[in-house]
């Protein structure tokens with residue numbers, strides 16, 4: 458008889474979902490269940506309920522979400538709040554109704570207030586106003602955290618459920634979204650600097666003044682953090698979290714300016730032109746560095762150095778996107 462747990466990875470074609478799949482496939486300790494976005498739209502409640510009722514997974518990694526950079530968040534705020542709220546509500550509730558004991562929700566560091574002190578600790582959540590450019594997305598992510606906590610509080614003891622939340626910092630890696638406008642900063646810069654190089658342009662304009670500081674985590678490291686938190690011993694997890702403050706940060710532990718990032722990417726791509734900064738474009742929160750000391754104390758550390766991770770991501774871009 459097959460005793461391996463059935464694990465549903467929602468968003469398995471996405472950057473983090475595919476990295477979670479790679480690790481779980483290598484470990485060979487679980488049976489994986491997946492559905493493409495086309496096969497199962499997680500905003501459709503009855504389809505999600507039918508899927509869970511049929512498949513009866515034991516565990517869920519919720520890595521499906523409407524995701525994008527500042528431009529996408531500013532342009533499509535309704536899509537960001539509506540789709541993310543529905544995905545979380547449908548998946549968490551259907552998981553509960555169908556006996557899923559363990560679920561991990563992927564949130565984001567944008568849940569923290571715009572002007573919170575740095576590095577951002579877990580307990581800064583809901584302490585002041587959010588950054589306006591991604592407020593709808595952040596509100597949806599906070600609602601997801603509160604849903605997990607509320608289900609745990611109401612049904613944890615009676616139904617033995619343990620739903621957890623990870624807050625990763627800015628992520629990048631193979632399978633990222635390289636859309637010219639809707640992407641995050643690293644894939645956006647990789648595309649623009651690569652295109653400038655191949656068309657012999659003398660300069661590339663970077664959005665914003667280049668001064669904001671950001672932390673970046675390689676997707677495979679984020680995936681390993683997800684699996685680590687999902688599998689943390691229950692006593693240890695509960696000893697280090699609270700029923701209404703249960704999310705755990707995951708970052709690499711250091712940040713760099715966007716200017717330094719653009720220069721690093723230029724070096725990796727071997728672009729000899731100039732990088733200029735367009736101060737008329739929005740630049741978001743001045744600094745965003747997570748305090749990941751809780752997860753570090755629990756035994757997890759990021760492994761991939763930024764230059765190494767960007768070089769691997771660039772290889773993926775050239776091979777799979779730009780080919």
Ligand SMILES: NC(=O)c1ccc[n+]([C@@H]2O[C@H](COP(=O)([O-])OP(=O)(O)OC[C@H]3O[C@@H](n4cnc5c(N)ncnc54)[C@H](OP(=O)(O)O)[C@@H]3O)[C@@H](O)[C@H]2O)c1
Nearest residue numbers: 468470471472473494498499500521522524563565627628
């Ligand atoms: N990327 C980052 O910098 C970052 C940072 C912190 C946290 N996170 C969080 O990490 C998680 C994964 O992000 P990611 O970067 O891997 O995003 P991604 O590459 O865009 O992957 C998201 C996946 O979700 C799927 N999806 C979206 N809407 C769906 C729906 N209605 N029904 C079914 N599937 C749907 C997408 O499918 P389609 O592509 O077919 O739509 C895609 O496969 C998200 O929760 C995100 O908020 C990301």
